[in-house]
Amino acid sequence: MKRRNPYPVGNMMQSNLHSFGMLIKERTFSSANYRYGFNSQEKVDEVAGEGNTNTAEYWEYDTRLGRRWNLDPKPNPSISDYAAFANNPIFFNDVIGDIPWQQVFKGKTISHHSDFAQRRDFKENGVVVHDFHNGIDMPEKSGTVIRTLAAGKVIEASYDKWNGNHVRVDHGNGIKLVYDHMVEQPLVKAGDQLKDGGDIGKVGSTGLSTGNHLHISMTINGQYADIGDVKDLQKFLTGDETVKISVMTDKKTGKMEDRIYQINKDTGKLMQLPNTSNEKNSQDKKSDIKAADTKREKNNRDVYN
Ligand SMILES: [Zn+2]
Numbered sequence: 001m002k003r004r005n006p007y008p009v010g011n012m013m014q015s016n017l018h019s020f021g022m023l024i025k026e027r028t029f030s031s032a033n034y035r036y037g038f039n040s041q042e043k044v045d046e047v048a049g050e051g052n053t054n055t056a057e058y059w060e061y062d063t064r065l066g067r068r069w070n071l072d073p074k075p076n077p078s079i080s081d082y083a084a085f086a087n088n089p090i091f092f093n094d095v096i097g098d099i100p101w102q103q104v105f106k107g108k109t110i111s112h113h114s115d116f117a118q119r120r121d122f123k124e125n126g127v128v129v130h131d132f133h134n135g136i137d138m139p140e141k142s143g144t145v146i147r148t149l150a151a152g153k154v155i156e157a158s159y160d161k162w163n164g165n166h167v168r169v170d171h172g173n174g175i176k177l178v179y180d181h182m183v184e185q186p187l188v189k190a191g192d193q194l195k196d197g198g199d200i201g202k203v204g205s206t207g208l209s210t211g212n213h214l215h216i217s218m219t220i221n222g223q224y225a226d227i228g229d230v231k232d233l234q235k236f237l238t239g240d241e242t243v244k245i246s247v248m249t250d251k252k253t254g255k256m257e258d259r260i261y262q263i264n265k266d267t268g269k270l271m272q273l274p275n276t277s278n279e280k281n282s283q284d285k286k287s288d289i290k291a292a293d294t295k296r297e298k299n300n301r302d303v304y305n
Contacts, residue, residue, distance in 0.1 A: 164207025
C-alpha cells in the first residue's frame, strides 16, 4: 500500500516509510551525511542496516517491528512496555520516547496538547463556519476508561448531537468540566458524587467528532479556560495549587487572557490574583506553540472537535 511519509525530516532525505519508520525498499534516497530518519530521530545504521534502528533520549527501537528495545520509562498498563507510539504511529508523535499518553486516563495528569482556542472550520448546512476550540482533545482507543480529574458532583450525564455521550461535573466555585464523545452511556448519572479519579465513562467518537478521542473542556464562571494549564485539578480545588490559566474572553474572536486563580484555604472561595507577570500574553504564547505544533503535527494529527 502506498503511504505518505508522516514525519517530514527535511530536504536531505527523501524516503517513503512504513508506519513505524521502516524504509520502503527502492523508494529511498538518503544522503550519507544525514543522520536523522523517521520522527527526526537519529539512525543507528550499524546495528541492523540502514533505517532499521533509531535512537533518541529515552529509547532505542526497531523500525521494522515498531517495538522499543528498552522498557518504556512511563509505561501504560494497557499496552506492552515495549510498545512504540502507543501502537498508533498515525496519531502519536513521540520524538524522545517518553510521552505518557494515557495518564489522564489514570485520572491525573493531562498531557498538554495546546489545541485549546485553535480555530476550527466546519460546514453547517453547506456553509463554512468557524469557532475556537473550547477544550483539549486527547486521541485514545475506543473503550478506554475515563476518570475524573478531581472530586465533584455530576450535573449532567446525557447525549446530544454535539457532545455525544458526555458528563458534566460541577467542582464548586463556578468551575465545571465536561468530558465528551463517550462511546456509550456514561458510567455515572446526574446527582452522583464523584471522588477524585472515579470512573465516569469510556472513550468513543459520538457527537461532532471525527475519531476516537476524549474532549475535555473547563469553564470558570461560564468562560472557557484551558484545562491543560492546570497541573493537578484536585490540588487546585483544595487550595494547594495556584494556577495561571488562559481564559477565552471572547468566543467570537478567540481572544484570550492569562489569569491567576487560587482557592483560599480558609474561606474555600475562588480568588483571582493580580497578574503582574511580564511574560508574553497567552495569545502570543499560544500562537507560538501552535505554529510549532502545526509544523510538527500537521501531517499526523487530525482535527477531532
Ligand atoms: Zn475537542
